[in-house]
Amino acid sequence: MEGTPLLSLVIWLPIVAGVLVLATGGDRNAPYARLVALIGAVAGLVVALPLYTAFDPMNAGMQFVERKPWIEMFNVHYYVGVDGISMLFLLLNSFTTVLVVIAGWKVIEKKVAQYMAAFLFMSGLMNGVFAALDGVLFYVFWEAMLIPMFLIIGVWGGPNRVYASIKFFLYTLLGSLLMLVAFIYLYNKSGGSFSIQDYYGLPLTMTEQVLIFLAFFTAFAVKVPMWPVHTWLPDAHVEAPTGGSVVLAAIMLKIGAYGFLRFSLPITPDASHHLAGFMIALSLIAVVYIGLVALVQADMKKLIAYSSISHMGFVTLGIFLFNAFGMEGALVQMISHGFISGALFLCVGVLYDRMHSRQIADYGGVVNRMPKFAAFFMLFAMANSGLPATSGFVGEFMVIMGTIKVNFWYAFLAASTLIFGAAYTLWMFKRVVFGAVANEEVEKLEDVSVREFLVLAVLAVAVLAMGLYPLPFTEVMHASVNNLLHHVAQSKLY
Numbered sequence: 001m002e003g004t005p006l007l008s009l010v011i012w013l014p015i016v017a018g019v020l021v022l023a024t025g026g027d028r029n030a031p032y033a034r035l036v037a038l039i040g041a042v043a044g045l046v047v048a049l050p051l052y053t054a055f056d057p058m059n060a061g062m063q064f065v066e067r068k069p070w071i072e073m074f075n076v077h078y079y080v081g082v083d084g085i086s087m088l089f090l091l092l093n094s095f096t097t098v099l100v101v102i103a104g105w106k107v108i109e110k111k112v113a114q115y116m117a118a119f120l121f122m123s124g125l126m127n128g129v130f131a132a133l134d135g136v137l138f139y140v141f142w143e144a145m146l147i148p149m150f151l152i153i154g155v156w157g158g159p160n161r162v163y164a165s166i167k168f169f170l171y172t173l174l175g176s177l178l179m180l181v182a183f184i185y186l187y188n189k190s191g192g193s194f195s196i197q198d199y200y201g202l203p204l205t206m207t208e209q210v211l212i213f214l215a216f217f218t219a220f221a222v223k224v225p226m227w228p229v230h231t232w233l234p235d236a237h238v239e240a241p242t243g244g245s246v247v248l249a250a251i252m253l254k255i256g257a258y259g260f261l262r263f264s265l266p267i268t269p270d271a272s273h274h275l276a277g278f279m280i281a282l283s284l285i286a287v288v289y290i291g292l293v294a295l296v297q298a299d300m301k302k303l304i305a306y307s308s309i310s311h312m313g314f315v316t317l318g319i320f321l322f323n324a325f326g327m328e329g330a331l332v333q334m335i336s337h338g339f340i341s342g343a344l345f346l347c348v349g350v351l352y353d354r355m356h357s358r359q360i361a362d363y364g365g366v367v368n369r370m371p372k373f374a375a376f377f378m379l380f381a382m383a384n385s386g387l388p389a390t391s392g393f394v395g396e397f398m399v400i401m402g403t404i405k406v407n408f409w410y411a412f413l414a415a416s417t418l419i420f421g422a423a424y425t426l427w428m429f430k431r432v433v434f435g436a437v438a439n440e441e442v443e444k445l446e447d448v449s450v451r452e453f454l455v456l457a458v459l460a461v462a463v464l465a466m467g468l469y470p471l472p473f474t475e476v477m478h479a480s481v482n483n484l485l486h487h488v489a490q491s492k493l494y
Contacts, residue, residue, distance in 0.1 A: 001195030223256030286313025291420030329398025364438030
């Protein structure tokens, strides 16, 4: 693979495939649009696999680096690379895109080409976010990826889709404007460079660091989303089509937490230490309070959306503990949450496609009509509750281990998610799946099709594989995490 621009292929191949899907024309050629989309998504995953197989886990630096001049007047470069922190997210994104295309195969009947193309565009743009090492390039990808998701929610969403899409767009757009200001300030401070790595170790005063940290915080906290700027997410999830919810939960939320690791900690290490208590407090509020909010939800999608906010609180908690257990646990939790939340939203989508209702009260006794589906749903519900031997346990256990090294009561509050998570997930599962058949609509339900079985089975294997043998996921991040922790520990002012 020497000399092959792997990262450029991973970024641009899905985007080119999206253009080809649009070129198939209107809905009269929908079968061709679906086929081209699937080929493009699979090709995107295939070219991403060498990022893992050729990755050197002992190398803490950037790998597969490509750098070419872009806007020479301002010293802006097309500069991409991955390390142990970002590489797995490109694989997760490419993997999820394939599943989303398959999941929407028969469900989407209108504007099929546009729907499939939007996901391919978004896949390439999000890969660009994870790979960008130039501030301007990162910002362009960061803003551009909002457009396909805005359209996915606004065009194929539910009755309040316009409200949800505009709320999503405004929250995330306004949150990132201060990030652009921070990049411009760092550009001037570094003597005219937009290279992110040139910002590591800049001689910044504590006041400068705090202000830059807060500028990045506005962008990343909204994207995670952290409490109290989380209110856009339940609306977006409820109105989005199933595929939109899967990508939103599995990939897009992770970009905010990734931003803290790539920008906030290494560029403003002193401010990160100084404000760690503030970040831990917000994270614990998300874990506990949002877990309680999830308990009272009557809509399955809304419950899973609040569950995502609570689990992402675990991620930000792990990041700001400044130890290897916490940070690696946060990364593992992000990958695991991508599998589990994506699977849960797909399960809700399977039921919604049949009954056109997400209300828990409308179901009951589904296991009597859909035993295969119930088995998958049970596995993912248990994983969401943090059951050992599933991927949901590994990240949470590591973060709790890291937290107890810092403060017992922080760990006590964090561990409460194992109780709340089990409570709201199993409460939903019991009422939807168990008991006698609730009504005529449930009586008419048919079990999962071959296509649905395939998608859920792949995710089930991923959840169990990561839970039983997490080493292939953790070994690639050791060197990069230790390097980041060493850099942050070298902070001069704290």
